[in-house]
Structure formats: C-alpha cells, structure tokens
Amino acid sequence: MLKKTLAALAIGTALLGAGQAMAADYALDIKGQHAFVNFKIGHLGYSYIYGSFKEFDGSFSYDSKNPEASKINVTLKTESVDTNNAERDKHIRSGDFLNVSKNPTATFESTSVKSTGEGMADVTGNLTLNGVTKPVVVAAKFVGEGDDPWGGYRAGFEGTTTIKMKDFNIEKDLGPASQEVELMISFEGVRK
Amino acid sequence: MQWRNSPTRYGFVSVSLHWLVALVVFGLFALGYWMVGLDYYSSWYTKAPDIHKSVGLILFAVMVLRVIWRWVSPPPGHLASHGPLTQKATRFGHAFLYLGLFVLMISGYLISTAEGRGIPVFGWFEVPATLTSIPNQEDVAGLVHEYLAWALVIFAGIHGLAALKHHFIDRDTTLTRMLGR
Numbered sequence: 622m623l624k625k626t627l628a629a630l631a632i633g634t635a636l637l638g639a640g641q642a643m644a645a646d647y648a649l650d651i652k653g654q655h656a657f658v659n660f661k662i663g664h665l666g667y668s669y670i671y672g673s674f675k676e677f678d679g680s681f682s683y684d685s686k687n688p689e690a691s692k693i694n695v696t697l698k699t700e701s702v703d704t705n706n707a708e709r710d711k712h713i714r715s716g717d718f719l720n721v722s723k724n725p726t727a728t729f730e731s732t733s734v735k736s737t738g739e740g741m742a743d744v745t746g747n748l749t750l751n752g753v754t755k756p757v758v759v760a761a762k763f764v765g766e767g768d769d770p771w772g773g774y775r776a777g778f779e780g781t782t783t784i785k786m787k788d789f790n791i792e793k794d795l796g797p798a799s800q801e802v803e804l805m806i807s808f809e810g811v812r813k
Numbered sequence: 814m815q816w817r818n819s820p821t822r823y824g825f826v827s828v829s830l831h832w833l834v835a836l837v838v839f840g841l842f843a844l845g846y847w848m849v850g851l852d853y854y855s856s857w858y859t860k861a862p863d864i865h866k867s868v869g870l871i872l873f874a875v876m877v878l879r880v881i882w883r884w885v886s887p888p889p890g891h892l893a894s895h896g897p898l899t900q901k902a903t904r905f906g907h908a909f910l911y912l913g914l915f916v917l918m919i920s921g922y923l924i925s926t927a928e929g930r931g932i933p934v935f936g937w938f939e940v941p942a943t944l945t946s947i948p949n950q951e952d953v954a955g956l957v958h959e960y961l962a963w964a965l966v967i968f969a970g971i972h973g974l975a976a977l978k979h980h981f982i983d984r985d986t987t988l989t990r991m992l993g994r
Contacts, residue, residue, distance in 0.1 A: 700949065707927035707951040708862075714952060795853050 644684035647776055647810025649695070651678050655777070655809035658697055666798030672713075676701035679729075681810055683776050685766065688742055693731045693808075699724060699750075717793040718786075724752045732756070744780065750789045757782050759806070769811075777809035814993040817886040827888060828993045830879045835969070837872050838914065841865060842966045866925060867934045873918045880911070894985050906972060913965045920961065923947070923954035 649656040658674040677697030684690055700721040702713050714721040731746035740763040748757045759780040766776035783803045786793075817824040823831075848861035891900045925932050926942035927950035933939045947953060979987035986994070 700952070705928065707930065708925055710928075711924065711951040711955050793853075 644682055644687065644690060645774075645776075646680060646682045646813045648813055649677075649679045649681075650775070650809045650811050655807075657805075657807045658695070659805045659807075660802050661805065662795075662802045663798040665796060670704055670709075672702060672704035674698070674701050675703055679808075680813075681808070683766075683810070685763075688763070689734045689736055691731070691734045691742070691744075693729070693744065693746070695729045695808075697727050699727050718751075718791050720751055724750075727751075729757075729759075748784070748789075750784070751791055753789045755784075755788055757784060759804075764807075774812040775809055776812070777807070779805070779807040781805050818888050821889050823889060823990055823993055824886065825993065826882055826886070828991060830875065830882065831991055834872065834875065834879065834914075837868060837875075838969065839966065841869055841872070842962055844868075845962065863933070863935075866921070866932050869918055869921055870932060870934050870940055873915075873922075876911075876914060876918070889990065892985055892987060894983070895987075906968070906975075909968060910965070910972065913961060913968070917958060917961045917965055920954045920957040924951050924958060927951035927954065 656677075656679075658677055659671060660673070661669045661671050664670050674697045677695055679693065679695030681693035682691060699719045700714055702710055702719065702721075704710055704713065713719055716723075727748070727750045729746050729748050731744050733745045735743045735745070737743055737760075742761045742763070744759040744761045745756060746759070747754050759782040761778050761780035763776075763778045767774070769775050781803060783801050785801050787800065814825045814828070815822070816826055818827050844861060844865050848857065848865060851858050851861065891903065895903070922932065922940070923944060926940075927945060927947075929942045929945050931939040931941040944950075976988045976991070979985050980989070
C-alpha cells in the first residue's frame with residue numbers, strides 16, 4: 622500500500638517535471654489579485670511615497686528551459702492610481718502628471734529577454750505612459766512555479782525599473798530628489 | 814437698523830450675512846484659483862488649501878444659519894415696481910445662488926474626504942468624512958467643484974450687475990435695501 626502510494630507520487634512528480642519543460646502562456650492572476658504594479662518616488666529627499674495601480678491586466682509566456690523566449694504584455698488603467706491620499710491621487714491623475722483623461726491607459730510590451738544569471742533576466746520592452754512610448758529595461762527575478770492547491774498551475778516573478786518622469790513628458794517639477802520613479806512589479810500568472 | 818427683517822426692509826442679521834458671504838465666496842474663489850497653480854516648493858503649498866478648506870467649512874455652517882434665519886425672519890417682499898417677470902427671475906436667481914453654493918461646498922468637502930480622511934478646521938476641530946463610496950469620488954467632486962465655482966462667481970457677478978442696474982437705471986431701492994435702508 623505504502624509502496625503503491627510512493628510509486629504514484631513518483632510518477633506524478635515526473636509528469637509535473639515534464640510539464641515544467643513546456644513553454645506555456647499565463648494570464649496574470651487578477652481575479653485573486655496576486656499581481657501588483659507598485660511604484661515609489663522620493664519626497665523632498667527625506668522619504669518615499671509608495672503607490673499602486675489597482676486596475677491592470679496582462680499575460681506572459683514562460684519556459685524555464687528557455688527563459689529568453691519569454692514574453693509579457695501588460696495594460697493598466699492610469700486612473701486607478703492610489704497613493705492613499707485622495708487629494709494627491711486627484712493631482713496625479715491631472716495634467717500635471719498622468720493626464721488620465723487624455724491617456725487612460727499605460728502599456729508595457731516586452732521586445733527581448735536576456736538572461737543575467739540563475740532565475741534572473743533583463744526584460745526589455747516598450748513602455749507607453751502619458752502618451753509617450755520609450756524602451757525600458759526591467760530587472761526581473763523569477764520567483765517560482767508549480768501546482769497551486771486549487772487545481773491550477775502558476776508561475777511568478779518580480780521586477781523593477783526606474784524611469785525619469787521628464788522622459789514621459791511629465792513636466793511637473795517635484796524637486797531634485799523626485800525626478801525618477803521606481804516601478805516595482807510582482808506578477809503571478811495562472812497557466813491558460 | 815433693526816435686527817430682524819421687516820415686510821419692507823432687511824434687518825442687520827440678513828444684511829451682515831449677505832455681505833459676509835459675498836466677501837468670503839469671492840475670497841475663496843480667488844484663493845482656490847491661486848492655490849492650485851502654486852509651485853510644490855511654495856511655502857503656501859499646504860497652507861493655502863488648509864485655509865481654503867477651513868474657511869469653506871465655516872462658510873457652510875454660516876450658510877446653514879443663514880437659511881435658518883431666512884425661515885425665522887423672512888426677507889421683505891418684492892418691490893412693487895418689479896414686474897412679474899423680474900420677480901420670477903429674482904426667485905430663480907437667488908435659489909441658484911443658495912443651491913449652487915451648497916453644492917459647491919459639499920463637492921469641495923467630498924474631494925478631501927474621498928478616502929475617509931477628515932478635514933481639520935484651523936486645527937480647532939476636525940470634520941469627519943462621511944460619503945466615500947462614489948466611484949472616482951475625488952475626480953467627480955473635483956470637476957463639479959471647479960465648474961460650479963466658475964458658474965457661481967460669474968452668476969454672482971451678474972447678480973451684482975443686476976443690483977447696480979436697479980440702482981442706477983431703474984433708480985429703485987433694490988441695492989440700498991441690502992445696505993439696511
């Protein structure tokens with residue numbers, strides 16, 4: 622009885638391993654919201670403001686055997702910005718910053734992935750923000766993949782990149798310590 | 814000047830409230846217009862909105878008292894020289910000024926409290942948030958506040974010009990009545 626169970630487990634694990642080797646498409650887990658697009662920006666040079674975009678969606682393809690073939694697309698609603706202060710959020714949505722009535726969406730579309738070490742990669746892609754499209758490089762770190770407890774299969778990673786606000790035509794000057802915004806993402810995808 | 818309104822004259826309370834509110838409304842408009850264009854490093858960047866919000870909330874209380882006073886001591890009737898059309902326009906105009914001012918103040922309050930944060934009034938006390946669940950509340954309330962502020966000061970300007978017209982062209986007592994005479 623015990624031997625049979627062990628054998629079944631071994632077969633199961635082997636099948637699982639085989640599954641991992643295939644390139645697969647993943648949808649960001651928006652339903653359970655295991656995906657985050659956060660950012661931080663310096664305040665006066667004394668501290669940081671943290672913020673988040675609440676509404677976005679996207680998908681990626683990933684193959685642990687060939688990570689450089691990975692692709693990712695994300696679209697987010699700029700008006701969903703949230704920094705835990707209604708007046709500030711209103712200001713960020715205005716023409717001083719994200720101009721959300723004119724540019725309601727921001728997108729990131731990867732163009733190439735370069736492996737930089739075990740589980741690490743530089744993901745180059747076009748970021749469209751405030752109506753301006755510019756290439757950015759996201760330093761990504763693969764976190765993990767495997768079966769989830771509810772019958773699905775998941776993979777996830779995190780990444781960071783830093784953009785200059787002026788590069789995306791955001792002209793409001795918040796001072797020398799607040800010229801750049803660091804974007805920090807954590808994406809978990811459910812295999813399609 | 815008597816305190817209360819009489820059937821033909823405005824009393825001290827109504828006259829004072831009228832001119833006080835007029836002064837504060839134009840003052841708040843100017844302050845609001847100026848403060849939204851301030852540089853982030855201006856020393857007024859946080860002070861000006863604090864004053865704007867504090868004065869605005871006090872104005873709300875004053876306007877509530879004004880409406881109560883209107884009911885306690887009704888304003889004098891229309892001048893006999895005003896025709897039915899003038900009387901109708903006057904009623905609508907004044908109703909718009911009152912209603913518009915209330916909506917304007919409430920919309921301003923809804924911007925700052927959209928996330929559940931209260932508004933401190935000069936640090937004396939805090940007005941708590943109530944309604945926080947309107948979709949995109951701070952943005953919707955912000956648009957209402959901005960456009961209605963413009964509409965109201967323009968309309969208040971027309972209200973003033975109309976009073977001057979009555980004074981200088983019609984030569985009636987519309988304007989002097991509001992000075993308590």
